Amino acid sequence: MNDSVQQKNKCKIIVDAMGGDYAPHNAVEGAILAAEANTNIDLYLAGQKESILQVLKEKNLQFDVNKIIHSSQVIEMGDAAATSLKTKPDSSIVVGCQYVKDKKADAFVSAGNTGAMMTASTLIMGRIPGVGRPTIGAEFPSTRGFCYLYDVGAGKDAKPQHLYEYAVMGVIYAKEMHGINNPSVGLLSMGEEESKGNEVTLATHKLLKNSELNFIGNVEGRDILNGPADVIICDGFVGNIILKFGESVPKLLKHLLQQTAKQSLIDKLKIGLSKGVLKKSLKSMDYQEHGGVPLLGVNGISIIGHGSSSSIAIKNMVFKAYQMFEHQLVNKIEKSLKNNLIK
């Protein structure tokens, strides 16, 4: 990376060229698509230089080779997160996070090993002062539009203070990135009454109730897809299970429709006819479309994508990183937690 180049107002984004099942092809292509679409993005590619050059050649893509940050190692999808950081210090994930840590880049984007990305971002970039635990959210389609669930897997056995921090970060994200005014916050539990929930939920309820957040109380499982909260808070263990459950719904639907089709020719015809419409309607349940999620709470911008990310998904991840930069998400989270929104 050419440090002498001063591009003050631009957002320096590093894309992990080696990240994802279809790397380096999709990663390189998606990254360049994003930079071409938004000239405020100062794009860098981290990874094995030779592989990147080959993709550029194959796909006939224009890219300044000085902006390739060569890293000799690759963290594979199956590598154990914690150990891979030690055994592969010259991997694109470690190098990318280090650049953000050193303020040589504003954001790092990767569709590589999720665990390694979370660990590297947290350990190398560090946490925003005031954040006990970073968090990853998921966007669920809902009858009101969308609902944002935190945490979906960055942590487990979260303490009430962690859940409170998730709420603060989730609210800032919803406000800044989605333009939601005064986002409402629900606490995921077994019943709407304040007295319903497990021990951690009961304690968290009190924290949220005494905060300056727009807390609307406990919400139930059904309220994710069809409820009053913009942001819903839960432990990462619960959120991860719900996210994966939700992702599997379209597959079950397909199966159920096939079973129905088997029983009657007319039904089969009807299902065949409506296939396209169904697909179109279910599009918002396809998490692939959303283009990666940020790890909120780390001291920098870290966007983690699905392993099977298409180049379009990579492009959207880069846009997301840019948007977070523009809205100064990291600063705003620090300020909100420092000012201690709790009354």
Next chain:
Amino acid sequence: MNDSVQQKNKCKIIVDAMGGDYAPHNAVEGAILAAEANTNIDLYLAGQKESILQVLKEKNLQFDVNKIIHSSQVIEMGDAAATSLKTKPDSSIVVGCQYVKDKKADAFVSAGNTGAMMTASTLIMGRIPGVGRPTIGAEFPSTRGFCYLYDVGAGKDAKPQHLYEYAVMGVIYAKEMHGINNPSVGLLSMGEEESKGNEVTLATHKLLKNSELNFIGNVEGRDILNGPADVIICDGFVGNIILKFGESVPKLLKHLLQQTAKQSLIDKLKIGLSKGVLKKSLKSMDYQEHGGVPLLGVNGISIIGHGSSSSIAIKNMVFKAYQMFEHQLVNKIEKSLKNNLIK
């Protein structure tokens, strides 16, 4: 109840005539439908005698009035579970559970206040020796047929031993009631690896691994609708949230289809055409169809139905109670836990 009548081989089932949003009509009608269909059922109705007699008259139903167990009080749907047992000792729920406790009936079935039913069944019938906590399961449609999730709300903050007991009870239920040979058991977690999960899950994994159950290891959220386990175990807090999330999916689908229909007339026509097929396919996601769930682990048969149960649902609940009686579920659970399946 006429105690002098000896009907040794029959199954004495009490149906809560006052239970459910459409009580006493649906409860009385559904109960009588069941008894008419299965003459091995010795049916009793618990509730306010006058109300029951009126329904019998209105609907022109034949029923031996000596089999009405009069109870003067009614636990309403909104009543607090614990206090209502004390303030309403002559309610149908308390009286029904007491009959089972006193061996004057084999089973009690109610679509009334779920919390009150769980509390009354647990406190009055008592727990099967060896059971630390009763559990309620849910049947999820899956690409393999069905998957049974325990616990979906009877407990929260469950200890590993409780989760192990849920597994034993769930396996016996799947085997006896659904004829599944050597049911496979999965532990719901954040990843398939043994090392993935929260503290309770990690400890439970060890218990299950060392048991004689057909334990296949951790499963993920996606495996409920599309995985290898017949029985999946989780804490009631998690299970309750997933159950309600799952129940809300059809509503979201309807909304998404409506949104698509708004955008194009052709799509609207296609959706209109396939409406019936969709409904048919989604039928297995309609939990109403399943006719109530047993509270496993209490020392007797207790079937709890949805408040909005139809008379068909009530009928199915009675059949379920009968089937549990026939398969001697309570004895089998006691025996399995006494023999300590853990190696």
